[in-house]
Amino acid sequence: MIRHLISAADLSRDDALLILDTAGELAQMADRPIRKLPTLRGRTVVNLFYEDSTRTRISFEAAAKRLSADVINFSAKGSSVAKGESLKDTALTLEAMGADAVVIRHQASGAPHRLTGWVRGSVVNAGDGTHEHPTQALLDAFTMRRRLGRLDGLRVAIVGDVLHSRVARSNVLLLHTLGADVTLVAPPTLLPVAVSAWPCEVSYDLSTVLPKTDVVMMLRVQAERMNAAYFPTVREYSRRYGLDAARMALLPDHAIVMHPGPMNRGVEIAAEVADSGRSTIVEQVANGVSVRMAVLYLLLGGADPAGAELGGAELGGAELGGAELGGADPGTAEVLAGRAGGGRASPGQLRVGWLSGEASEAAR
Numbered sequence: 001m002i003r004h005l006i007s008a009a010d011l012s013r014d015d016a017l018l019i020l021d022t023a024g025e026l027a028q029m030a031d032r033p034i035r036k037l038p039t040l041r042g043r044t045v046v047n048l049f050y051e052d053s054t055r056t057r058i059s060f061e062a063a064a065k066r067l068s069a070d071v072i073n074f075s076a077k078g079s080s081v082a083k084g085e086s087l088k089d090t091a092l093t094l095e096a097m098g099a100d101a102v103v104i105r106h107q108a109s110g111a112p113h114r115l116t117g118w119v120r121g122s123v124v125n126a127g128d129g130t131h132e133h134p135t136q137a138l139l140d141a142f143t144m145r146r147r148l149g150r151l152d153g154l155r156v157a158i159v160g161d162v163l164h165s166r167v168a169r170s171n172v173l174l175l176h177t178l179g180a181d182v183t184l185v186a187p188p189t190l191l192p193v194a195v196s197a198w199p200c201e202v203s204y205d206l207s208t209v210l211p212k213t214d215v216v217m218m219l220r221v222q223a224e225r226m227n228a229a230y231f232p233t234v235r236e237y238s239r240r241y242g243l244d245a246a247r248m249a250l251l252p253d254h255a256i257v258m259h260p261g262p263m264n265r266g267v268e269i270a271a272e273v274a275d276s277g278r279s280t281i282v283e284q285v286a287n288g289v290s291v292r293m294a295v296l297y298l299l300l301g302g303a304d305p306a307g308a309e310l311g312g313a314e315l316g317g318a319e320l321g322g323a324e325l326g327g328a329d330p331g332t333a334e335v336l337a338g339r340a341g342g343g344r345a346s347p348g349q350l351r352v353g354w355l356s357g358e359a360s361e362a363a364r
């Protein structure tokens, strides 16, 4: 497994599938009474957010906390960044605090890549400028696979403001790796110049693409990044590239509608579509936590997935609660790795061993 996650292109097919499979196992935990694993206990995850975010920041925070990591939330507003501190100086401060992972969102494309040269921990790109947002692509792929059962050969249309969308780029790269066929649908003004080099098709006509589509992913019109007029009026954009109920009816019966959020209801997506049974928008948010848990776990812990099992009762709290999480702790990692004496380690704990920080340290 790689050390940083900067681009969806960093992931081989095997890496991507390992993340999705691990997320699938972790997702089972969401239904259990105790939703916490001791896996990253003693590790520090810093959320470094230079740009506004609701779901991504909360999602990474929830993911790190469910793995028992210590979480430090840093937002540029209210920090020394407002006094002009550079990214490098902020990074060195984090380094001094011993961050094991830094999750960064930044308005500048390339900022997460720069950070990898300044910190020892793993860097996870949570969205950089108009470049990439790899964990969003992973959670989207996870959602598609859950709903439709496969990714290979799946026909995915990504519609709208591709030019400003890091979500679109990461999705095209990841879906291509995973064998899906992607078509970008947008007005020519909202497509990047080099799009012909991307591993996907391009269309300007949404209505002809929809009947041949398994997944339609609507993108937000990113007005805050637009420094020119990219289309005549919002109404015209909406009429040609928006998804309303009439257009949704062109989709095959099994097809799903996705959106990374935040949505402009009434612009790229009609409210009745966003709230329909075909929409996976809320599911995407829930899946995001499991996928980010898998990413943090695999980057920080490393894994020996061969023979390891995540499912079953051992994720449930029953074995994980009690003495090994409590006060007189012989060392959670040891207990979990099944090395503690006194017959404490149940078979369940043995299997959770590969999730423990210590056990996986060796696998790095």
Ligand code: NCD
Pocket (backbone or CB within 6 Å): 055, 056, 127, 133, 136, 166, 167, 219, 220, 222, 260, 261, 262
């Ligand atoms: C996206 C983002 O921030 O890149 N949203 C998200 O992460 N959920 C897409 C967007 O802002 O439109």
